Amino acid sequence: MKYTFLVMLFVSQLTIAQKHFTKTGITTFIASVDTFEPIEAKNESTTVILNTETGAIAALLFVKAFHFEIALMEEHFNENYMDSNKYPKATFKGKLINFNHENLTSETKTLQLKGTLSIHGKEKQIETEAQLKKLNHKIIFTSHLSVKPEEFDIKIPGIVREKIAKSINLNLDYELIEKK
Amino acid sequence: MSLSKKNKITLFMIILVCIAGYSAYKYTYKSHKSITEKEVVFSGSTAHFLEKVKTGGAKWQDVVVALNGKITSIGEKGITLDHNTYCQFKNSTALTHLKEGQHIAVKGRMIGYDDLLEEIKLDQTLIK
Numbered sequence: 001m002k003y004t005f006l007v008m009l010f011v012s013q014l015t016i017a018q019k020h021f022t023k024t025g026i027t028t029f030i031a032s033v034d035t036f037e038p039i040e041a042k043n044e045s046t047t048v049i050l051n052t053e054t055g056a057i058a059a060l061l062f063v064k065a066f067h068f069e070i071a072l073m074e075e076h077f078n079e080n081y082m083d084s085n086k087y088p089k090a091t092f093k094g095k096l097i098n099f100n101h102e103n104l105t106s107e108t109k110t111l112q113l114k115g116t117l118s119i120h121g122k123e124k125q126i127e128t129e130a131q132l133k134k135l136n137h138k139i140i141f142t143s144h145l146s147v148k149p150e151e152f153d154i155k156i157p158g159i160v161r162e163k164i165a166k167s168i169n170l171n172l173d174y175e176l177i178e179k180k
Numbered sequence: 181m182s183l184s185k186k187n188k189i190t191l192f193m194i195i196l197v198c199i200a201g202y203s204a205y206k207y208t209y210k211s212h213k214s215i216t217e218k219e220v221v222f223s224g225s226t227a228h229f230l231e232k233v234k235t236g237g238a239k240w241q242d243v244v245v246a247l248n249g250k251i252t253s254i255g256e257k258g259i260t261l262d263h264n265t266y267c268q269f270k271n272s273t274a275l276t277h278l279k280e281g282q283h284i285a286v287k288g289r290m291i292g293y294d295d296l297l298e299e300i301k302l303d304q305t306l307i308k
Contacts, residue, residue, distance in 0.1 A: 023266050023297065024257045045268055045303050047296050062292040064242045065303060071212045088241055088292055 020139045020176035021049040027061055028171040036163040039073065041066040048174045050139065055099025057115070059092040059172075081154050082120060090119045096130060104134040113143055120152040130172075138175050145170040215289055215304045218244040222290075225249060226265045230300060233293050240290055246308065248285040254278060258305065261286070266294070267305040274307060284308075 025046035031039040046061040063084040068074035078084040094115015103109070113130040116123050130143035146167050149156055156164055183191065222229055222240075226249040233240045249261035254275060258268040267288050269275060278284070288302030 021297075023255070023294075023301070024268060045291060045301060047294050047301075049296055058296055060294060060296045062241075062301070065291045070208070071210050072208055074212075085241070 018051060018053045019049055019179040020052055021047070021179045022174050022176050023047050025059070025061075025172070025174035028169075028173070029066060030169040030171070031165045033163060033165050037070070037073075039068075039164060041068045041074070041077065043067070046172075046174065048141070048176060049179070050096075050141070050176055052099075052101040052139075055096040055111075057092070057094055057096060057113070059174075061090050062088055063090055064088065081149070081156065087119075087121045090117075092117050092126070094126070096132070099132075104132060104139065106133055106135055108133045117145070117147070119147070120154055122152040124151050138177055141172065141174040141176060143172040145172070215244055215287065215306065218289075220244050220246050220287065222246070226262045226300070230264050233290075233300060241292055243290050244287065245290050245302070246285065246287045247302075248283065251278060251280050251282050251284060254280060260299070263299075265300040265302065266297075268301070268303040269305050270303075278307075 024044055025048045027043040027046045029041045029043070033039075043061050043066045045065045046059060048057065048059045050057045063082045064078055066074070066077065068077065092115055094113060097112040097114060099111060108131050110129050110131055112127065114127050115125075117126045118124075124147070126145060128143055128145055130141060132142075133140050146169055148167055149164075221243045222232065223246040226247050229245060229247055247261065247265060247267075249265065251259050251261060252263045253260045257272055257275075258266055259275065259278060260266050261284075267286055285308040286302070286305050287308050288305035291301050291303055293299075294301045
């Protein structure tokens with residue numbers, strides 16, 4: 001009886017401790033062209049949850065939490081392009097292919113990342129690479145995405161078209177800790 | 181010294197261009213409004229605020245709120261109040277004086293309701 005209890009406790013521990021997460025992941029937005037003022041913003045409040053049993057990953061960020069150096073740029077980003085009042089969130093739901101928690105070491109491994117990115121109320125299938133490693137019980141996840149505004153129905157007026165990059169880069173930088 | 185009419189006009193134009201340039205610059209590079217300059221739109225307990233957010237939706241975005249509650253966990257960059265509100269700090273040295281179980285009042289910018297973790301998220305939090 002005593003043993004059954006211990007075994008059950010052990011099993012329940014195993015099933016509970018299967019998620020790594022962060023509330024303060026860093027997502028960087030870069031849409032600069034060489035000839036104009038840099039167009040860059042940082043979101044330091046991205047929520048990311050990784051299921052370490054299946055490799056399933058979910059991320060959520062609030063568009064208004066992107067911080068631009070120039071306040072006016074931030075205003076335009078929210079009001080004219082992203083319609084943040086109407087579409088406050090951007091999300092990603094996907095999977096790291098062939099993810100195995102036990103294989104993670106301090107050496108960086110590259111895995112395929114597939115999933116659905118949702119921005120401005122529009123969804124798009126994404127396939128990219130992600131770099132993972134384990135450092136002091138943290139899973140360090142980095143990845144890079146390249147998206148086009150028109151894929152998400154974001155209209156850029158002709159007058160500024162030349163000042164904003166055709167392809168927008170998103171850099172993902174997440175330090176995931178074990179969820180208890 | 182008296183200026184000719186032509187020179188007066190030129191001088192006036194130069195001043196006008198300077199003023200226009202300066203105001204355009206001021207407009208383009210205006211600074212971010214800090215949290216202390218913004219109006220507090222909600223003040224009260226985290227539970228009460230959560231209720232408001234769940235029914236009110238999008239209007240509770242990018243607004244400054246003052247909340248009070250019990251610290252239920254302390255992380256590297258912020259704290260959780262009453263298991264339902266995460267407060268991210270700009271300056272993590274403010275966290276060193278805090279203890280779990282302590283009741284505090286904070287002021288921060290509401291960024292949204294995080295439905296992955298089912299909690300409210302604030303950033304730029306300050307301890308009141």
